[in-house]
Amino acid sequence: MSFAHAETPPPSGDMPTAKMLAASGTQVVGDQGEIPWSGVETDIRLVQLGRLFVSRAIEARIHKVLDATRRARTIYPEPRNVVVHGETGVGKTDIMKRYLAANPEYRRENGCIRRPVLYVDVRHSSTPKSVARSMLRSLGVEEGYCFGATAELTQRLKVQLVGQNVELVIMDEFHNTVTDNGAVKANRIAAWVKDLSKAKIRTGLLPDGQPEENIPFAMVGTERVLRIVEPTENPELASITPYDLAVDRYRYRTKAEIAEFRDFLDDLDQELPFDEFSDLGRAALADKLHIATFGLLRQVAVLITGAAELAILDGSDRIREPHLHDAMEDRHGLLQANLISAESQGSERRAVFNPFEKPILGTTSRRVRKSGHREAA
Template identity: 25%
Template sequence: MTLTTKTTSDSGESPQDSGGNGDRGAAPFLDLACGDGASLLIETARIRHKRWDNIIRKLEYCRTWSKGATDPYCMMVLGESGTGKSAVVAAYMQRHKVSEEEEGQRIPVLKVDAPAVPTMKSLAESMLFALGDPLADKGTLNARTDRLIRLLKRCGVEIIIVDEFQHFLEHESAKSLQSTSDWLKNLITQSRLPVVLVGLEKCGKILESYPQLDRRFMAQAYLKPFRWHEAKREEFFHFLSELDDQLPLREKSGLSDPEMAQRLFFASKGLVSSLMKIVRQGAHIAIELNEPRITAKSLSKAYKLTTARRIKPDPFLGPLPEIDETWGKMQVILTNPPFNTSVKSKVAPKQAA
């Protein structure tokens, strides 16, 4: 399939831009018949925002300032599920891609996921496999570690990122976790490379009990959900506007319009992962229906397809929810609720009598 983009004049405007009717201006759109190409653009859309940029800067600091250091600069990236931790790591890896050189592959950023049932041997195996070792699953822990140290140097690795690190905290005993702590410490010391642990917020608290790791991972960066209170709302609007610009549709969908943004915030609870799933699915539906933009009806269908624990009434077709954040929780009160009743999100704090 071929991708059909807008043609532009010398002034930079396309014929569609000059009409001023909400048509696309910032990004090319696809002929809606090109489903495969459109799907690819929808699924690969990545939106940078301040939180990501701050963490990427810190990752880059660890990578560059650890070169030649006897005590590499390590850190943790923490946040609740759905806040975009893995997406930030993916964006960082795009800056430092694997390259083919005469000596073999150069892998500046080695990223692995902690195994679902983690052990030191399985983590070493994951790293060896990512470095292309055909015998990744062979040998004792000491033998695997020795090979790993050699391959890290041979592949030009400059930073190691371990995602989903909470698996170690969830499955290992205190004794096993102490052994893992010692192994990671030795890996950092022998390789002289920075290690970044990515996981849920509870990782930071639990590691306080393990001085060997806690001392090395004192630098911690947090990814929080978007907030709705007035001081932070503009960040959410900006994210939606950037996302709208990247969608391969004929017209902008008005995602950052105040009412639509309010509905999207309610449906996603401010979580980047939930928001992206809803909007991406809404864009797919719009293309299937040959519609020029995402509509509230498309988002309603997308919400039902992507959200297991849905809140009623429908956040996109029902009354406009009024959102009040209290003590970090999200409380939703519907304006003009049907039958004179109110609906609150399940994460809302209890009201005082």
């Protein structure tokens, strides 16, 4: 399950194609072109659960900043780096992968690869040498050239970055380069990133080097990644890292925060492959959903898609509370593991428990078509 900004076009195949619907004997109907999901084959509806897109303002902001850093590299003498941070499960990786998908590599007429954005997962790389190896492999360099001294690998890496016209390097899970008490380690990786991003061949004719040699970095991770750009510890890297972007979970304390989470649930409800609204944003149900998920997108994805799958398989017209209850029970271990891994703040850490109850037998609930609106509560 993914959550993308509305301005980001979904990848090809994110909605059922005409061929898929025709194969199931379904036609798109309605003034807004709504899909009558009850007539779509079960397998197609289940696939759709993994391709949900919901607007988030933070994604648009991050993508805008990444675009700006790429433009700035050829305008200013030094690169402008970015830090994107937030606790585990808030959707940082999805945001970065969608940006990568919107800026794919391609081959030029001469056969050479042009790679506007390089994405590297460094969760298993904790030193400059191991990070350099990961980056060289991501650039398609033969394995034999991914070994050597740190300085040699770094020089080789810079040549490849410039040669493949890389305009931005996204380093995901970058907090893994910093240990809990590793000030020295943080200083070493900070110096390496600074040198790699701004190192140039300078001459009398080009005292500032070639603009293409400026390569900005987006360092993505949990709050620990901020140590790498701490001004008192690493002032040089901090001086070329003007962007600090936090991706937060959905909070639920103020009226504005509650309204934001409920609006998000309404938007998600609209995208689910059902003809009826599930009323996910209704006050009482939104309260329970936040209790169950802690406002983390990963938790919401696990729970809602699980409940939707149960509803589709039992022929329901929408998600009902028993589906949420059963999905919570089925996925309790995963939800708890995700929450434990999340870097929640102090007393906010807590165990997952199931707040959903099955309704009293014989009761019915209001049905709302997708063209309707949530009732005020």
